[in-house]
Amino acid sequence: MTMLSITNLHATVGDKQILNGLTLDVPAGEVHAIMGPNGAGKSTLSYVLTGRSGYEVTGGSATLNGEDLLALAPDERAAKGVFLSFQYPLEIPGVPALTFIRTALNAQRKARGEAEITAPEFLKKARATAAALKIDFEMLKRALNVGFSGGEKKRMEIFQMAMLEPRFLILDETDSGLDIDALKIVSNGVNALRSPERGMLVITHYQRLLDYIKPDRVHVLSAGRIVASGGPELALELEAEGYDKYVQVAA
Amino acid sequence: MSLATAIATGDLTQLPSRRDEDWRWTDLRGLIRAIPPASGLLEPTPGGPFAGLGGEEIVFGNGRSDGRAGALFTAEGGAPLRLRFCSDARGARHASTMVINAPGGERLTLLESYEGQGDYLADVELHIEIEAGAHVTRVVLVEEPAESILVSTAHVRLQPGASFHQVVLTSGGRRQRIETRVTQAQGGAEVRMDGVYILRDQRHADLTTVVTHGGRDGTTSQLTKGVVRDQARGVFQGRIVVEKGADGTEARMGHHALILSDKAEVDAKPELLIFADDVQCAHGNTIGALDEAAIFYARQRGMPEDVARAMLTEAFVGEVVDRIEHEGARDVARAWVSAQLGASE
Numbered sequence: 001m002t003m004l005s006i007t008n009l010h011a012t013v014g015d016k017q018i019l020n021g022l023t024l025d026v027p028a029g030e031v032h033a034i035m036g037p038n039g040a041g042k043s044t045l046s047y048v049l050t051g052r053s054g055y056e057v058t059g060g061s062a063t064l065n066g067e068d069l070l071a072l073a074p075d076e077r078a079a080k081g082v083f084l085s086f087q088y089p090l091e092i093p094g095v096p097a098l099t100f101i102r103t104a105l106n107a108q109r110k111a112r113g114e115a116e117i118t119a120p121e122f123l124k125k126a127r128a129t130a131a132a133l134k135i136d137f138e139m140l141k142r143a144l145n146v147g148f149s150g151g152e153k154k155r156m157e158i159f160q161m162a163m164l165e166p167r168f169l170i171l172d173e174t175d176s177g178l179d180i181d182a183l184k185i186v187s188n189g190v191n192a193l194r195s196p197e198r199g200m201l202v203i204t205h206y207q208r209l210l211d212y213i214k215p216d217r218v219h220v221l222s223a224g225r226i227v228a229s230g231g232p233e234l235a236l237e238l239e240a241e242g243y244d245k246y247v248q249v250a251a
Numbered sequence: 252m253s254l255a256t257a258i259a260t261g262d263l264t265q266l267p268s269r270r271d272e273d274w275r276w277t278d279l280r281g282l283i284r285a286i287p288p289a290s291g292l293l294e295p296t297p298g299g300p301f302a303g304l305g306g307e308e309i310v311f312g313n314g315r316s317d318g319r320a321g322a323l324f325t326a327e328g329g330a331p332l333r334l335r336f337c338s339d340a341r342g343a344r345h346a347s348t349m350v351i352n353a354p355g356g357e358r359l360t361l362l363e364s365y366e367g368q369g370d371y372l373a374d375v376e377l378h379i380e381i382e383a384g385a386h387v388t389r390v391v392l393v394e395e396p397a398e399s400i401l402v403s404t405a406h407v408r409l410q411p412g413a414s415f416h417q418v419v420l421t422s423g424g425r426r427q428r429i430e431t432r433v434t435q436a437q438g439g440a441e442v443r444m445d446g447v448y449i450l451r452d453q454r455h456a457d458l459t460t461v462v463t464h465g466g467r468d469g470t471t472s473q474l475t476k477g478v479v480r481d482q483a484r485g486v487f488q489g490r491i492v493v494e495k496g497a498d499g500t501e502a503r504m505g506h507h508a509l510i511l512s513d514k515a516e517v518d519a520k521p522e523l524l525i526f527a528d529d530v531q532c533a534h535g536n537t538i539g540a541l542d543e544a545a546i547f548y549a550r551q552r553g554m555p556e557d558v559a560r561a562m563l564t565e566a567f568v569g570e571v572v573d574r575i576e577h578e579g580a581r582d583v584a585r586a587w588v589s590a591q592l593g594a595s596e
Contacts (some may be wrong), residue, residue: 050551053543078553090548094566103562104552111553143566160552 003028003199004049004168010224011048012093018044021060026168029196033210033235034203036221037243042203043087045221046172050084051077064168079111081167085157085174094146097156098126100144101163108164129162133189134143150177158189169193169200175209180211187212207239222246254279254374254402258346261286264406276486277428277457282400287372290314290343297337300392300587301362304579306331312371313338314345321348321480326359326385331577336375337397338367346374353385360577361389370425377405381413381440390580392587393421393429396456404430411439411466418445418575420584422591423454428559430459438466438497445571445583446475449591450483450515457486464492464527468499476571477508478564478592480514491520491532498529504568508538509567541567561592568592 004026011019016039026032036042047055049062051074062069069077092100106116117125130137133155145153154174163171171190175183190213194200202213210218210232218234219226220243227246228234257265257279267273268280293312307330309322316322324332334349353359367373381387387407395401401424407415419429433442446458464473477485487506508517521534541563549559568588576579 005460052547052551073553074547074550075553075559078463078551084551086548086551090542090545092548092563092566094569095562100549100552100562103558104549104554107555108553111555164552214398 001028001121002026004029004064004201006062007060009048010058011044012056012058013044013054013113017058018224019048022221022225024219024226026199026201028199030216031194031200031202031213032219033215034201034219034221035205035207035235035238036203037247040221041224042205042221043172045083046170046203049170050074050082051082054194075107078166078248079108082168083161083164083169085154085161085169085171087173087176089153089157091146091147093146095144096142097140097144101160104160105164126163129159132192133159133162133247134185137158151179151182154178154186158186161168162189162193165193167198171200171202173204174202175204175206183209183212207235210235253404253572254372255376257283258286258344258372273488275457276484277426277455279400279426282426283372287342287344290338290340290345290371293337293339295335295337299333299364299366300394300583301331301333301364301390301580303585304326304331304333304362306333306360308333308335309349310335310337311347313340313343314347316342316347320346321350323350323352325352325354326387327356329358331360331362334363335557336363336365336373336535338371338373339369340371341369342371343570344372346376348376348378349378350455353379353381353387355382355384357385359385359387360580361387362580363389363391365391365393365395365401365403367395367399369396371400372501373399373401375401375403379405379407381385381407381409381415381572383410384410386414386530387416388577389415389417390575390577390584391417391419391429392583393419393427395422395424395427397425397452399424402430404432407431407433409433409435409440409442410433411437414441416443416576418447418571418584419458420447420587421458423448423450423455423456426455428457428459431461433460433462433471434465435463435469436465438464438469438500440469442469442471443574444471444473444516445574446487447568447571447588448475448477448479448485449568449588450477450479450485451481453482455484455486457488459486459488461490462492462502464500464502465494466497469497470500471502471504471596473504474571474574475506476504476568477517478511478568479508479517480511482512482514484516484518487517487519488522489520489534490524493523493525493530493532495526497527499541500527500530500532502530504531504534506536507567509564510538510540511564565589565594
């Protein structure tokens with residue numbers, strides 16, 4: 001069944017129309033990749049789906065399991081299971097990573113009417129997850145992302161994802177800033193979360209990430225809408241031929 | 252010219268006014284139309300915010316301790332001193348003075364609290380003498396009612412080899428000045444002076460510090476952080492004077508404030524007056540709002556907006572609280588910060 005359903009979505013940033021009638025369905029259990037040239041609206045799509053202010057929806061709809069996402073506050077969307085791995089994760093001075101994640105997890109649980117996670121339960125899970133992602137546990141006691149390298153920040157995004165166990169994952173340029181070893185670790189972390197109940201949208205400029213996180217479908221985003229869709233072979237074709245042909249189509 | 256003199260003489264012209272450069276943001280002359288009558292007797296029960304931390308308690312009730320407006324304390328044996336200035340008065344005034352000596356080699360933790368009810372005019376003057384090799388930690392927690400006017404002035408003198416660490420935490424009052432004047436006449440001493448102000452409604456707080464380095468190789472480190480909302484007003488004045496010949500002085504001062512509403516105000520005046528050649532001095536001063544990108548990030552992870560804002564604000568102030576070395580006092584300070592920030596929701 002369709003998990004994320006986007007229909008004829010239009011959105012502006014400032015006065016600028018960025019999304020121009022974007023339509024896309026991601027069924028549960030599938031990984032869909034969105035590829036496209038710079039400025040196509042890839043990051044805008046991720047912010048519109050998560051409710052960042054300044055990104056105004058001017059038409060169309062987006063639903064998760066039939067529920068209107070666009071009517072919800074960002075934290076309500078998170079509690080429904082939407083998670084965005086940021087292209088540029090924020091630094092949070094003064095808040096240890098573990099404190100940040102536990103506060104977030106308990107806020108989500110509260111919003112869903114679930115009991116808070118106990119401290120021992122949380123720590124046990126954090127230790128196991130950190131080990132799987134080769135994150136030094138001591139790093140989780142430091143202020144989140146403050147002084148972390150680009151690769152460490154991306155790893156922390158995946159760590160948060162694994163701890164929060166979202167139902168729908170959006171990865172925005174998760175491969176940027178990663179060397180090949182880090183890319184493998186991050187990809188393993190993402191692949192570990194693949195399940196029949198979970199959907200994923202992987203936004204990337206380069207095909208490289210898709211060697212590690214294999215998509216079921218690939219879509220080309222250009223000038224704010226999907227201009228082509230296909231199987232994994234489409235990503236290889238884009239890698240070989242570039243986006244020129246799609247930029248022309250959209251223009 | 253001071254509030255203490257005005258109270259003692261009844262002469263309103265002795266009140267500092269906005270025309271005095273050091274009082275331009277904390278005008279008393281324009282606010283106080285008459286010196287009110289003396290406050291009645293008050294005998295507070297033992298306790299206060301630091302009651303759980305043990306040590307000796309000296310308490311002033313409406314300016315008097317054991318019937319006197321002044322007291323003397325000499326540190327001995329390392330036990331904390333809980334110094335409480337309690338007020339409960341309406342339309343009245345009181346003043347008190349206290350002298351604290353830390354003889355060579357002593358370590359004194361001074362846990363000072365201001366606890367009040369009503370509306371009154373209070374003046375407190377402290378003299379703290381710190382001999383060579385002595386260390387004094389002063390934690391000041393100011394919890395005054397919205398209608399109180401308070402001026403608290405501490406004069407601290409350090410001999411070479413002495414150290415003084417202070418943090419002031421205040422939620423302000425109708426008009427409030429917490430001033431610390433530190434002199435290391437011969438240098439060679441170590442000073443740290445931090446502050447936190449968290450103000451709302453129409454409250455006002457003024458944290459003023461003056462540090463004078465009169466000799467070589469002294470250090471001063473200062474970090475003050477403020478959070479103001481509603482129509483509150485925070486004032487920070489920090490002056491570091493390095494006199495001629497006080498070479499090798501190291502001084503740094505930071506003041507950072509968050510303004511959480513359009514009508515709140517922060518006035519800051521960092522001053523470094525340097526008359527020596529070989530010194531390292533720096534200051535930083537920022538005033539701004541919470542980082543909206545960070546708030547969105549926290550909300551994307553599931554935190555409601557108020558939770559995200561409270562977390563980031565607490566973290567902002569937390570940097571100062573973390574610098575408190577006394578564990579018990581740090582816990583009290585942390586709980587106080589949480590309560591101040593939580594109470595606004």
